[in-house]
Amino acid sequence: MQQRFSGAGPEPSLAWLLDPLTVESFLAEVWGATHYHVSRHRPEYFDRLLDGSASVDELAGLFRPDLSLTCMVRKDDTKDRHIYRLAGGSFDAVALGKDFGDGYTVVLESIQRYVRTLASLAHSIEVEFNFATQVNAYFTPPGSQGFTPHADDHDVLILQIRGSKIWHLYDGADRAPHDMYRKEPIAIASLPSPTDVHMEVGDVLYLPRGRVHAAEATSEVSVHLAVGLHAPTLLTLITRALDSLSHSDDRVHTQLPPRYLNDPDVRPRLGALARDAIEALEEPGVIAEGLSSLSDDLVKRGQCAPVGQAISDAIGIDGRTRVMKYQPLYSRVTDTPDGVALNFAQLEIKAAPDHEDALQFLSKSTEPFRVCDLPGLSAEQQTELARSLIMAGFLVRLPDAPGSAP
Structure with a gap:
């Protein structure tokens, strides 16, 4: 897909997104601790990512037709994406347009796979942070709200591309990782009064993992990109290290004894078996092997220069x-x-x-x-x-x- 650029300027990167806040200040003062709004008053700022002259319909056309990418959301109601498949297998744009007119937000996932500038931005952040990164697009009709208050299990950078949006941020109500892992519902009625952030075109908003939030478009169609920063957890590292260990150490392959679920005399032995396997993580090189596995993930996500020249x-x-x-x-x-x-x-x-x-x-x-x-x-x-x-x-x-x- 060909993308036109708006002229000279720095290549899209984390530093470019956060400017004038430096990456080092972001990591030291903001990351994982609080939300941060970069207010620019520069509506042309993201023209290097997506053609600044494109209309909302043209932007939607960049990402469409893989039906698996499309999700329609209006507060608590999510449309099954398969209802937009016609009998011949093609995409029912008319039905999607009708639901959009009825207040549903169009959610397009992993759009970095379709636009090289977004892929380059996503991978530059992956190189900077060593985190997997995914870009989703959200098209919200005027005066509508996509999701009810919710929290994401990863950090996110919001880029306002078209229109404007009001973000309601519920400080002091952050969700613990284990609650999100168990998908515990949010008691919306007990949330505190939100802090409102008004996002204009060219603005960026950072939300830490677990921050409860909701957003609604103002008087025109809103288009924003959400750059999800999927940081591996300690659970991920330990899982990878144990998996690596499984290729050389039979302790992690120890079979559970017969009747381990219902024999009270057997259960006490399970803790000792688990501790013996976990102790293997302290041996030299085991954690390094887990890190090596995570490094392989980033290697495989990379993209080389176009082959043309x-x-x-x-x-x-x-x-x-x-x-x-x-x-x-x-x-x-x-x-x-x-x-x-x-x-x-x-x-x-x-x-x-x-x-x-x-x-x-x-x-x-x-x-x-x-x-x-x-x-x-x-x-x-x-x-x-x-x-x-x-x-x-x-x-x-x-x-x-x-x-x-x-």
């Missing part, structure tokens, strides 16, 4: 050629039976052991460099490695710097 860019490179790692891109270097490998997106580039320093340099790089800067390799190895990584979309060839020697 890769073939021509790989021709005629030498040690003086300027290149840069495609941004944003999460990568890691791992050991293999025969050497090392650079892992990124869905790819793995294997190399001999003498390439480890070069691959580590590449994985950590954020600035342009020349092919001859790759450490520990001969000139021929440098050129061959750079060529293969340009072809794979990991490296992007840059024009020579002005005034550089030929």
